[in-house]
Each structure stands twice: as C-alpha cells, then as structure tokens.
Amino acid sequence: MPVLSLLRDLVAVDSTSGTSGEAAVLRRVALEFEGVEEARVAFAPGADGEPTALLVSPAVVAADRPLLVFASHADVVPVTDASAWTHDPFASTVVGDRLHGRGTSDMKSGLAASVVAVRDLLRRGAPVALAVSTGEEVGCLGAPAVVDLLAGLRVGAVVIPESTDGRVVLGHRGALWLTVRTSGVAAHGSTPERGHNAILDLVAVLGRLDDLPLSVHADLGRETVNVGVVSGGSVPNIVPDVCEVRIDLRVVRDDVGELVGWWRDQPEVTDVRVDLDLAAVWTPRDHPWLAGLDAPVSEAPASYFTDASVLVRSLDDGVPVVVWGPGDPTVVHTVDESVSVDAVLRAVEQFGRVGERWAAEH
Known part of the structure; x- marks a missing residue:
C-alpha cells in the first residue's frame, strides 16, 4: 500500500x-x-x-x-x-x-x-x-x-x-508566550536590607495572577495561564538582582495587547518580551x-x-x-x-x- x-x-x-x-x-x-x-x-x-x-x-x-x-x-x-x-x-x-x-x-x-x-x-x-x-x-x-x-x-x-x-x-486556542523580568539590587546574603530581591518582586507579581484579564470564547473556552519556567539568583549568599519567568498563555482573542499590557503595568516588572504570538x-x-x-x-x-x-x-x-x-x-x-x-x-x-x-x- x-x-x-x-x-x-x-x-x-x-x-x-x-x-x-x-x-x-x-x-x-x-x-x-x-x-x-x-x-x-x-x-x-x-x-x-x-x-x-x-x-x-x-x-x-x-x-x-x-x-x-x-x-x-x-x-x-x-x-x-x-x-x-x-x-x-x-x-x-x-x-x-x-x-x-x-x-x-x-x-x-x-x-x-x-x-x-x-x-x-x-x-x-x-x-x-x-x-x-x-x-x-x-x-x-x-x-x-x-x-x-x-x-x-x-x-x-x-x-x-x-x-x-x-x-x-x-x-x-492561540498561544502567547512571554518572558517577564524583575530587577533588583545585589547585596551580600547576610545583609539583605542593603539590596533589593528580584525574586521576591516576581513572587509578588505572580501572587496577582487572579487579576489577569482572561477572556472566554463560546466554543474555544477559557483563556489560561501557565507559569512554566522561573529562573533567578545564583548562590544562596547573594541577593538576586534579576529574576525571569516564562509564561504560557492560551488565548481566544485576536488582539493580545491587553494581556501584554497587564504584565507591563505591574510595578515590579522591568521588562516583558513576547516570545510567541499565535492566533x-x-x-x-x-x-x-x-x-x-x-x-x-x-x-x-x-x-x-x-x-x-x-x-x-x-x-x-x-x-x-x-x-x-x-x-x-x-x-x-x-x-x-x-x-x-x-x-x-x-x-x-x-x-x-x-x-x-x-x-x-x-
């Protein structure tokens, strides 16, 4: 055959x-x-x-x-x-x-x-x-x-x-993949008050995921968000000055500007990169x-x-x-x-x- x-x-x-x-x-x-x-x-x-x-x-x-x-x-x-x-x-x-x-x-x-x-x-x-x-x-x-x-x-x-x-x-559904960054100030781990912890900033942002403006489509269903990868810090005795998270959003809308804007509007976020935008x-x-x-x-x-x-x-x-x-x-x-x-x-x-x-x- x-x-x-x-x-x-x-x-x-x-x-x-x-x-x-x-x-x-x-x-x-x-x-x-x-x-x-x-x-x-x-x-x-x-x-x-x-x-x-x-x-x-x-x-x-x-x-x-x-x-x-x-x-x-x-x-x-x-x-x-x-x-x-x-x-x-x-x-x-x-x-x-x-x-x-x-x-x-x-x-x-x-x-x-x-x-x-x-x-x-x-x-x-x-x-x-x-x-x-x-x-x-x-x-x-x-x-x-x-x-x-x-x-x-x-x-x-x-x-x-x-x-x-x-x-x-x-x-x-479509897909919107983002890399979101928070930035801090490095310091010795024994004196964290001298620095600013980027990981804790990201934790605060992720704690507000319930506020993300997700939509629903009558046939495609609800938009979803997945926290896929988190990376930050190097060793335990340094206050981390950078932390990044990779986000997978499955979307039902044509214009994803509102979703990208939500991440950029979070006060702790210093950069948002769109890695993938599929309709x-x-x-x-x-x-x-x-x-x-x-x-x-x-x-x-x-x-x-x-x-x-x-x-x-x-x-x-x-x-x-x-x-x-x-x-x-x-x-x-x-x-x-x-x-x-x-x-x-x-x-x-x-x-x-x-x-x-x-x-x-x-």
Missing part, C-alpha cells in the same frame, strides 16, 4: 525539530511528485540553504480558482530514551493494527495520507495543494515560509491533518463546507496549537480551517507512539473524496 510504504520511510527519518532530518522529510515528500506533470514543487530555503518548507501546487491553475490546501509539518519531538520504547522508535514496527514509531500520530500519518491523496487529485486536475513546514513543534517556526510560498495563490480552505482520531476539529483558530459550525467532509465534527476544540495559527493571519476572511487527521491524540509525544493502520488508509480515502468534491464545486 503506497501510503504505508511512504509512512514507514518518513518515520525512519529522525526529524526532531532543529535537525537535518526535517529537510530530509521535505525532500522525501517531494520525491513522491517526481514525474507528476500536473504538480509544481517549490521549496523555501532557510538561512543555511536547507529547505524550511515545501509547497506542492497545481502546475497550472486559474487565478480565480481557490485551492484546498492540506498543511502538515515535518518535524517531531525528541526521543529522549529509546530504550524505554517497546519497539525501535524509527523502525515502523507493525503489531496488529498499530504502526509504532516517533511521529506516527504526530503527524507523519496525516502527512503521508495527504501526500498520496494530493498526488492523485493533482493528476486528475483538482485544485488542491500540499504544504509542509518545519519547526512546528517548537513554535510554528516554518509556517511563515509556507505563507510566503502560498503568496499569489488563492486559498479557499485548509485541512491541518494533525492527530484528531478522524474527527473534524473546528479550531483551537486562535475557529471555523463556525454552520459553515457550509463542513457538510461535505464525510466525518464526524468534534464538539470540542483541539487542546494544542497548529500551524493554522500562522496561516489564518494570511487568509481571506471566512476561509474555513479545520484540524482533521488519522493520528491518535492520546499517544502523541509519548513513549510507544503509534497509529492505527486502518485510520491511515481511511484518511487517504476521505481526503480524496473531499478533494474530488472541492474540484467539482470549484
């Missing part, structure tokens, strides 16, 4: 974020379109000359004909201890209906299914495209390169084939395109963010974006990650039917 052969090849590549394996996956995907005259293959080069994104689109498409884009990512999270796995994380071992390996669910199964479906659809003249990014697992770093590759093309709908167990998920994504349940997707629609949004957070800022208003793929969301990023073989085969068929319907209607 072509999709399983491709999936095995993709899983065999250790494409941990930030490694050469990411580019290797992009090149392996591009190979699937060699000899397909109806396909145009384009890479976005990075600073080191290695590709950071890939776009496969129709070789010829009318300017007014919108594309259905399947947008995936090539990278995976690290395997920290291969000995803890029951099977080699890069061997694609099949046991029963499960294919095991790092990235099988997140999201090389969705990528492989998209490749096979898009290749077949392009051969039949359908207005579809495949986009593949890098660095998604570390903040959607390659997604802006996908936006650049799509420039000049009209995008009509987007499928993100992430791990949803075959259900159509209508969106997810929330939501497609209304009554959007007419959803009726033709041939899959159940989830009542809940995805808990994670995707490259859609970057893509939506470049799309026309009203363009539907869904997260929909064969991966199992309960095993992503885990030891013994795996995916259902049947789910992968089913995804190829579903993506093909959706593409055919899109071509008939556009």
